[in-house]
Amino acid sequence: MKRSERAEQDRAKEIKKQKLLHQLGGQQLPYLTPKDEGFQLLWKTKYTNLILREANKIPFDLHVQMQRAFSSLLQCGCFFRDLVNIRGKDVFTAVSRVIIGNPGCTYKYLNTRLFPIPWQTILSKITYSQEEIAMSCHALKEFNNYLCSIVGNDVVRSEDSKVIGEGLENNLVQPDLANSCESEKGIEDPLTSVEEPPVQKQSRHKAVGALFNVTLLNYMDPKTMPYLKEEPYFGMGPMAVGWHHDESLVAGSPVAVYNYTSSDPGTISDKKACWRAGLKVAWDIDTPGLVLPLQPGDCYFMMDDLNMTHQHCVLVGDEPRFSSTHRVAEEGDSTLDYVFGRTEEAVSNLLKGSTLSNASLNSTEITILKKTEEIHNEVEFEWLRQYWFQGRRYAKFTDWWCKPIEKLEEDWKQLELMTLLMLKAVEDDRWSSEKRRDAIGSLLPILTERQELRQHWKNRCQSKLAKSLPADDRPMCHPYWEEGDLSMPLPFDLQSTIAHLEEIVTSTGIEEHL
Ligand SMILES: O=C(O)CCC(=O)C(=O)O
Numbered sequence: 469m470k471r472s473e474r475a476e477q478d479r480a481k482e483i484k485k486q487k488l489l490h491q492l493g494g495q496q497l498p499y500l501t502p503k504d505e506g507f508q509l510l511w512k513t514k515y516t517n518l519i520l521r522e523a524n525k526i527p528f529d530l531h532v533q534m535q536r537a538f539s540s541l542l543q544c545g546c547f548f549r550d551l552v553n554i555r556g557k558d559v560f561t562a563v564s565r566v567i568i569g570n571p572g573c574t575y576k577y578l579n580t581r582l583f584p585i586p587w588q589t590i591l592s593k594i595t596y597s598q599e600e601i602a603m604s605c606h607a608l609k610e611f612n613n614y615l616c617s618i619v620g621n622d623v624v625r626s627e628d629s630k631v632i633g634e635g636l637e638n639n640l641v642q643p644d645l646a647n648s649c650e651s652e653k654g655i656e657d658p659l660t661s662v663e664e665p666p667v668q669k670q671s672r673h674k675a676v677g678a679l680f681n682v683t684l685l686n687y688m689d690p691k692t693m694p695y696l697k698e699e700p701y702f703g704m705g706p707m708a709v710g711w712h713h714d715e716s717l718v719a720g721s722p723v724a725v726y727n728y729t730s731s732d733p734g735t736i737s738d739k740k741a742c743w744r745a746g747l748k749v750a751w752d753i754d755t756p757g758l759v760l761p762l763q764p765g766d767c768y769f770m771m772d773d774l775n776m777t778h779q780h781c782v783l784v785g786d787e788p789r790f791s792s793t794h795r796v797a798e799e800g801d802s803t804l805d806y807v808f809g810r811t812e813e814a815v816s817n818l819l820k821g822s823t824l825s826n827a828s829l830n831s832t833e834i835t836i837l838k839k840t841e842e843i844h845n846e847v848e849f850e851w852l853r854q855y856w857f858q859g860r861r862y863a864k865f866t867d868w869w870c871k872p873i874e875k876l877e878e879d880w881k882q883l884e885l886m887t888l889l890m891l892k893a894v895e896d897d898r899w900s901s902e903k904r905r906d907a908i909g910s911l912l913p914i915l916t917e918r919q920e921l922r923q924h925w926k927n928r929c930q931s932k933l934a935k936s937l938p939a940d941d942r943p944m945c946h947p948y949w950e951e952g953d954l955s956m957p958l959p960f961d962l963q964s965t966i967a968h969l970e971e972i973v974t975s976t977g978i979e980e981h982l
């Protein structure tokens with residue numbers, strides 16, 4: 469989706485939200501917790517696709533591995549607060565995050581593309597900067613495999629939907645609903661009563677084929693947070709993550725969340741406020757909200773379209789908390805293979821062996837020129853600037869992304885050269901004024917967008933928040949070059965180039981056609 473379209477969508481949402489708030493007139497909406505009568509019924513009827521798997525249903529060794537992974541990643545400095553962009557404003561996320569996943573996968577949220585530390589797969593050999601990081605990625609991959617198996621992927625291979633159904637029923641359970649936040653239940657405590665989950669048969673089929681390809685880990689120690697936003701609609705308390713739908717997921721795919729609070733052994737029996745997941749039906753003020761208390765080691769699942777029909781938030785407890793949120797990231801335009809495919813397609817229009825002084829295009833057909841310039845924008849703004857905006861953080865833990873990003877930058881440089889050739893082509897005397905008009909009409913919006921986005925990213929890199937970060941993590945405006953840099957075919961600032969094209973249009977009297 470284009471930035472302008474997204475901004476438009478955000479604005480529409482904001483208006484809708486304000487309208488709802490207005491309707492509420494300052495009143496708070498009701499919500500239910502396990503201590504409230506009707507909680508179970510509400511869950512069964514309105515939050516059907518929310519499923520909890522309690523800690524003691526998960527193999528003990530997986531808990532041990534996960535918890536070790538969390539603390540190692542924290543010790544290795546892998547968690548960062550992301551400087552995201554919400555409705556045009558830059559803000560740090562309240563939680564710190566790190567993303568781990570399939571090699572070459574990326575994940576975009578809040579206008580920020582995250583580049584996962586890859587976990588090892590059969591086909592990949594990953595080098596990590598520290599053994600602890602290697603072990604942690606391995607543990608997360610193992611846990612991911614386990615989650616895939618319980619949402620049905622292990623049985624996919626048998627292509628027996630009955631088994632899939634049974635698998636889910638046996639594996640995912642609703643909790644003992646009397647288990648409230650105040651209970652002092654630890655990982656090893658037995659389950660008291662378990663109800664069958666209200667998973668519909670039809671839903672189970674949709675889970676098939678869902679393979680979690682990334683996990684976004686969250687960490688927060690509430691004691692270090694001077695200010696946390698209060699949940700605004702229900703009065704559920706302070707939030708670590710505000711109301712949202714998870715973005716960039718395969719439609720209808722599940723999300724699985726592992727919850728862990730690292731309590732100090734000495735304080736285990738203290739009555740501490742626990743962390744909770746909040747859920748609400750999107751754009752609905754009639755259905756009460758639902759608050760699901762989470763014990764260390766519990767895992768909750770948002771199945772089917774729950775993430776689309778509902779929103780969720782995270783309500784803080786007293787202790788530092790980790791979560792690992794396993795997702796099926798949409799792969800359409802988010803993988804390295806995809807973007808390499810795109811650049812290859814674009815660069816194939818450059819005559820082989822082209823250098824800055826002797827270069828030419830194979831074809832000057834307008835549709836081809838247009839596509840090349842679109843790919844140019846995509847590589848520059850969806851990949852290179854996104855990557856460098858996050859500073860040098862990615863190279864700290866693995867060198868995996870370095871080579872691909874270098875290669876993308878080389879391709880992008882060729883695309884700069886191709887823009888120069890395109891600009892020369894549109895001034896070719898042999899072109900009819902009609903062709904020139906069509907070409908400029910198609911190309912000008914793309915160059916204008918490039919100019920705007922370059923300024924946008926440059927400004928983001930120069931913001932107060934960006935500059936507040938330590939040197940290694942600070943956003944970098946890259947690629948960037950000064951006026952008159954002879955190694956570059958075109959200037960960074962395209963203002964005069966754009967003005968020149970506009971002038972051609974005006975001087976040939978063809979503006980009315982644009
Ligand atoms: O930590 C959780 O329980 C969920 C976090 C979440 O919603 C997210 O990271 O998108």
Ligand SMILES: [Fe+2]
Nearest residue numbers: 712713714780
């Ligand atoms: Fe989420």
